[in-house]
Amino acid sequence: MNAIEIKNLTKNFGEKQALKGLEMTVPVGSIYGFIGENGSGKSTTEKIICGLIRPSGGAVKLFGKDYTDADVREKIGVLIEAPGCFPNYSVWNNLMLQAANLGIENAEEEVRKVLQTVRMEGAAGNKFKNCSLGMKQRIGIAMALLGKPALLVLDEPINGLDADGMRIMRETLTGLANQGCTVLVSSHILGELEKIATHYGIVRGGKMIKEMTAEELETSCRTYVALQTKDMARTKMLLGCKYSRVEEDERGYLRVYDNTKPETIVAFLYENGILVNEIKTDKIGLEEYYIDLMREKEGTVR
Amino acid sequence: MIVKSKKSGFVKRLKSMLYVDFRRMFTIPFFYIMVGIAFVVPILILVMTTMMDGSVSVNPQTGVETEIQGFDNVWQILGAVSNASGGEAAMQMDLVSMCNINMMYFAVAVFVCIFTTSDFTSGYAKNLFTVRAKKTDYVISKTLVGFVASAVIFTAFLLGALLGGGVAKLPFAMSGFVLGNVVSCMLAKIFLSTVFVAVGVLASVIAKQKTWLSVLLSLGIGMLFFTMIPMVTPLDSTFVNVVLCLVGGAAFAVGLGAVSNVVLNKTSLV
Numbered sequence: 001m002n003a004i005e006i007k008n009l010t011k012n013f014g015e016k017q018a019l020k021g022l023e024m025t026v027p028v029g030s031i032y033g034f035i036g037e038n039g040s041g042k043s044t045t046e047k048i049i050c051g052l053i054r055p056s057g058g059a060v061k062l063f064g065k066d067y068t069d070a071d072v073r074e075k076i077g078v079l080i081e082a083p084g085c086f087p088n089y090s091v092w093n094n095l096m097l098q099a100a101n102l103g104i105e106n107a108e109e110e111v112r113k114v115l116q117t118v119r120m121e122g123a124a125g126n127k128f129k130n131c132s133l134g135m136k137q138r139i140g141i142a143m144a145l146l147g148k149p150a151l152l153v154l155d156e157p158i159n160g161l162d163a164d165g166m167r168i169m170r171e172t173l174t175g176l177a178n179q180g181c182t183v184l185v186s187s188h189i190l191g192e193l194e195k196i197a198t199h200y201g202i203v204r205g206g207k208m209i210k211e212m213t214a215e216e217l218e219t220s221c222r223t224y225v226a227l228q229t230k231d232m233a234r235t236k237m238l239l240g241c242k243y244s245r246v247e248e249d250e251r252g253y254l255r256v257y258d259n260t261k262p263e264t265i266v267a268f269l270y271e272n273g274i275l276v277n278e279i280k281t282d283k284i285g286l287e288e289y290y291i292d293l294m295r296e297k298e299g300t301v302r
Numbered sequence: 303m304i305v306k307s308k309k310s311g312f313v314k315r316l317k318s319m320l321y322v323d324f325r326r327m328f329t330i331p332f333f334y335i336m337v338g339i340a341f342v343v344p345i346l347i348l349v350m351t352t353m354m355d356g357s358v359s360v361n362p363q364t365g366v367e368t369e370i371q372g373f374d375n376v377w378q379i380l381g382a383v384s385n386a387s388g389g390e391a392a393m394q395m396d397l398v399s400m401c402n403i404n405m406m407y408f409a410v411a412v413f414v415c416i417f418t419t420s421d422f423t424s425g426y427a428k429n430l431f432t433v434r435a436k437k438t439d440y441v442i443s444k445t446l447v448g449f450v451a452s453a454v455i456f457t458a459f460l461l462g463a464l465l466g467g468g469v470a471k472l473p474f475a476m477s478g479f480v481l482g483n484v485v486s487c488m489l490a491k492i493f494l495s496t497v498f499v500a501v502g503v504l505a506s507v508i509a510k511q512k513t514w515l516s517v518l519l520s521l522g523i524g525m526l527f528f529t530m531i532p533m534v535t536p537l538d539s540t541f542v543n544v545v546l547c548l549v550g551g552a553a554f555a556v557g558l559g560a561v562s563n564v565v566l567n568k569t570s571l572v
Contacts, residue, residue, distance in 0.1 A: 050432040053570040070436060078432040080572070084425030086326075097325065098429055103318040143429060153432075 001064055003028045003151050003182035004049060009058035011044050011206075018044045020206040021058070026184055026199065028063075031177045033197030034186040035290060041206040042186045043080065046153050049184070050078050062151065074102070077149030079157055083140030087129035091120065091139055094128055095146065102147040114142040117175075119168050133160035141172065152176065154185045158192055170196050194286040202290060204297055217286065225262050226253040227279040229269065238272050239265070315436065319443040327417065327447055336413050336451075340406055340458040344379050345466035347401050352470035376467030376474050377537055379403060380460070380487060383478045384536035403459050403491065404531050407498045410452040411524050414502030415509075415516040417451075418444050422510040427571055437566035441503060441559045448499030449555075453492045460488060479538040486539040493544065494535060496551030498524050500558035507562045510571075 004026035011019040019041045026032045036042045047053045048060060051073060060067040062076070085094040092111065099107035115121045118138040123131065131139065137160055144152055152173075158166050166189075173183050173196055187193045200217060202210040226249070229235045236254055239246045245257040256265060262279045269276055284292070327333050355372030373379060379402045421427045434440065467474060476484075498520070505519035534547060 047570075047572060050428070052428060052431060052572045054568070070434075074433050076432050078428060080428055082425055084427065084429040086420070086424050086426060088330075093329075097322050097426075100318055100322045100325070101430060102433060103314060147433070 001028055002026060002061075003030070003063060004032075004184065005059075005061040005064075006045070006049075007059045009045065009048065009060065010056045011041075011048065011053070012056045018206055019048075019055070019058075022203065022206060023208050023211075024201055025211065026182060026201075028182050029177060029180050030199045031173055031183045031185065031197050032199045032201060033190075033193040033286075034184055034201050034203065035190065035193070035286075036186075036203035037294070040203045042203055043155055044206075045203070046080055046155050046184065046186065050076060050080065050153055052080070074147070075150040077144030077146070077152045078154075079137075079140040079144045080153065080155040083128075083136055083143055085128040085136075085139065085143070088127060090125055090127055091115075091131065092124040094139070095143060098143050098146050104147055110146060111142075114145045117145060117172055118142045134162055134165045137161055138165065138168070141169065145176075148181075150181060152181060152183045152185075154183065156187055157185060158187055158189055166192055190287040190290055191285065200286070202293060204294065209297060210293060217289065223259070223281055223283045225256045225260065225265055225279060225281055227256070227262075227265065228253055228277045229274050230277065231274060235269060235274055238269065238274070242268060312439070315434070315439045316442060319434075319439045320446060323443050323447040324450070327451060330417075332416060333413070333451065336409055337454055337458045340409060340455040341462040343405070344403075344459055344463035345469065348373060348376070348379060348463065348466035348470045348472060351401070352472060373470075373472055375477070376463060376472045377476065377479075377484060379463045379466075380484065380491075381532060381535060381537045383538040384533075403456065403463070404528070406452075406455055406459050407495060407528065407531065408521060408524060410448065410455055410495050411498045411502040411505075411520040412517055413451055413455070414444070414448040414499050415506050415520050416513060417448070418503055418506035419509060419511065419513040419516050422506075422571075423513065425572075427510075431566075431571045437563050438559075440566065441507075441562045444503045444506075445496070445499055445555050445559055448502060449492075449496050452495035452499060456488060456492050456495065483538045483540065486541060486544050487535055487537050490535040490539045490543045490547040491531075493547040493551045494531060497527055497554040497558075500555040500562075501527075504558045504562045504565070507565045 002025050004024060006022060006024040009019050009022040009024075010017070022041060022045060024045070034042050034046070044053065048055050049062070049067060051067060062069070062072045065072045067073075086097075089097070095111040095114065096107055099111055104110050112121070115124055118141050120135065120138050120142060123135055126135075128136070128139065137157055141154070141157060144154065158169055161169060170192070173185065177183055177198070185193065185197070198214050200210070200212050200214070201208055227235075232248070232252075232254060236246060236248065239254065239256055243256050243258040243260065247255050247257070249255055262281060266276050266279060351370075351372035354370050357370050358367050359370065360367050381402060381404070421430065430440070431437070501523045502516070502520045505516040505523065509516035509519060534550070535543060
């Protein structure tokens with residue numbers, strides 16, 4: 001069963017079409033990295049899933065039921081944009097209110113548990129308005145975790161987090177997924193997302209342009225050979241004649257994307273009188289894959 | 303993880319929503335500020351108008367002299383009797399008859415607007431409406447909480463009036479009505495406040511994050527109902543007035559509540 005299944009989702013804001021027939025499938029128990037530029041339709045999709053805005057068309061199913069189903073909706077935890085907390089209330093009181101709202105019986109114990117999960121036990125007495133951005137994000141996650149949700153919808157949860165905060169967030173989300181909770185997480189920090197996501201969805205201009213698993217991404221992220229020589233311009237020209245895709249990266253390395261071995265390249269350059277200073281094989285990450293994909297799509301549009 | 307269908311009954315849902323709203327209401331300083339205002343205002347009005355009673359002001363352009371008339375009776379601050387034979391407590395349309403408990407209807411509307419829109423301005427509505435598909439619970443809860451708030455505000459005004467009357471040494475004599483009428487009058491006023499509460503809730507769900515707009519809307523719509531208040535809740539109110547206000551208030555709460563529900567269901571909640 002899929003946790004989220006979206007078919008031909010559209011949303012218009014006046015004349016602006018924010019979603020243009022978006023399709024999306026999020027399997028149960030996955031950590032789904034939802035990626036896209038600003039204004040691509042990520043937040044709109046998440047708000048529709050959470051029932052906060054109404055779609056103009058299409059179908060949204062959560063755990064096989066319509067997204068408006070009251071029983072299913074009680075099983076969603078959400079952090080969209082900023083945590084919905086009362087600024088003058090303490091962290092503890094804000095969480096207790098949400099626990100009461102969810103009808104949790106052993107509220108105190110549950111609140112203590114979620115605060116432990118996000119490592120915020122020490123800040124329970126702080127007023128929400130006095131918390132730092134990173135703390136607020138973690139409180140938002142704690143709030144979303146109340147009631148043991150089957151689906152977590154998190155919009156940019158790692159924004160504003162320090163390195164330790166990011167690590168805690170990673171461990172928390174991975175732990176939840178291991179317990180069977182499905183996590184839909186959007187973020188611009190792709191390096192972090194890559195460490196936890198099991199599935200990816202890349203959205204652009206209100207349409208899903210690519211959905212894949214982490215394994216598929218691994219396969220798609222081609223290996224390349226990166227090298228440096230004393231005469232980079234001539235090296236680039238020579239390699240460009242032999243291989244189909246040769247690019248210079250921002251660190252001053254030449255990248256050869258064709259499936260070839262470093263020793264073959266070294267031998268080829270040696271034959272042409274060029275000595276290689278440094279050579280290594282590497283793999284492009286999610287971020288580069290995403291940028292490449294965006295460039296490709298931009299090219300298609302043009 | 304398998305999502306089990308655990309049906310939450312209406313009563314259970316409403317109970318938890320009411321618990322949250324009442325807990326919030328009784329812990330925010332704003333509520334106590336409103337109650338404090340409701341308590342202090344009648345004291346100030348009664349004491350100041352008594353001090354100014356009989357003083358004459360002269361219009362410098364026309365030379366017309368106007369004598370300022372204060373309250374003749376403590377109960378006048380709650381309203382006037384419905385018939386002209388009521389003597390000193392009879393219904394009049396002057397400054398004194400306007401500076402009375404009926405002003406509190408606007409205080410109730412403002413309180414409901416600020417209380418309800420804070421759900422949207424704080425982002426709490428996102429948490430709330432994600433897990434709660436039924437908007438009816440929300441509207442009912444807000445209306446009931448607003449009703450209780452108005453009961454407390456009106457009671458504070460009554461207590462303030464009694465204290466202010468004592469301080470100003472105004473007579474507590476009842477002419478043309480008895481204590482039972484005063485109790486009926488207060489009950490009728492409290493029940494009638496449901497209309498203003500429902501208007502406040504509707505204005506808030508329309509305006510959402512824009513508190514100023516909800517206050518403006520509720521005051522604007524409230525003005526339409528304001529003129530009927532002295533007529534349906536006179537000082538010599540009887541059981542009939544209480545029932546009339548209860549039924550009318552409930553009818554408005556249900557009708558406007560249904561509209562609020564439709565607004566929440568048909569519009570974006572963030």
